[in-house]
Amino acid sequence: MxxxxxxxxxxxxxxxxxxxxxxxxxxxxxxxxxxxxxxxxxxxxxxxxxxxxxxxxxxxxxxxxxxxxxxxxxxxxxxxxxxEIVMQNNVIIPLNDDVRLSVDDYRNKLYEIMTVHQRRVIATKPNVTVKKIFPPEVYSKVSNSSMRHREASLMKAAGDYNQQMKSTSEVPKRKFLPSRTSLCNSFNSYNKSHGIITQSALMELRAAGLR
Structure with missing residues (x-):
């Protein structure tokens, strides 16, 4: 500019x-x-x-x-x-970059584009082996589990916790970071279990002194 x-x-x-x-x-x-x-x-x-x-x-x-x-x-x-090859149609960008989205929304959209491309490759070349993409579950703003946890806290404060919440299975349990050795080894290869490091995970890594 x-x-x-x-x-x-x-x-x-x-x-x-x-x-x-x-x-x-x-x-x-x-x-x-x-x-x-x-x-x-x-x-x-x-x-x-x-x-x-x-x-x-x-x-x-x-x-x-x-x-x-x-x-x-x-x-x-x-x-x-x-x-020189001349395209017969216009190139349309699948993501409107004129709208500011959150980091999670951009990540989800990119995974969606990658999945669509993978399906097209499989459809046109059925004999070609394509590595499957397993996008991690990334929530845009507030996860459903966090919403349920907040609702449970409000019901508990109002005295209706025992009646409304039959079990604590819906309340998200505290997640603990794995050991330093297993954490470093798990990031050496991409698989469905860990996916992409989110912003919150990076903050936890910095706090733990792993990055």
Whole structure:
């Protein structure tokens, strides 16, 4: 953002759907401008600098297309239409990056994308062995067990705990960290049992002095 012109209102309205993206871009653009030539140095060919300048344009409709870029002076000598594949449809990003999500939501969405891709590979190539993906159970905000535990605490304070809560099986039990040796060994290979380290687990590791 420091090397390209600051996007105007028209550019932001075209690219950003929500106000979150607009504010993030405005904050990123509010920095001291640095010429691209300064970052690349003096030994870079002028046509290479020109190509990067016309590609680093915020508004996608004002950038060079792939076909136009291949005709640029810097890469024209490598241009061979017979070896270049043209896509017949537009590329649609499966995750809307204009909406700010939590870390857990991003992780869950990535696992969903990976699972869909895996199913497509299996459908097109049934004889190919594909390693199965076991996404860990990551809760977006507050887990159901935590909600039940809070409800049990409220009922206990109101005197209805013995009547409403027939057993303590629904109350989440305290989890203990494994020993340092088993914990380090378990992270050497990916399996269904541990999945991905969550932010809360990282905090516990730091507190335990394991990281």
């Amino acid at each position: 420091a090397t390209i012109p600051t996007p105007n209102a028209e550019d932001l309205a075209l690219v950003c759907v929500s106000g979150v993206g607009s504010s993030m871009i405005k904050n990123a653009a509010a920095v001291q401008k640095v010429p691209l030539q300064t970052l690349m140095g003096t030994g870079v060919p002028p046509d290479a600098v020109n190509l990067i300048n016309v590609l680093l344009v915020f508004n996608p409709h004002k950038r060079l297309t792939a076909e136009e870029a291949l005709q640029h002076e810097y890469v024209s000598r490598f241009h061979d239409p017979e070896q």
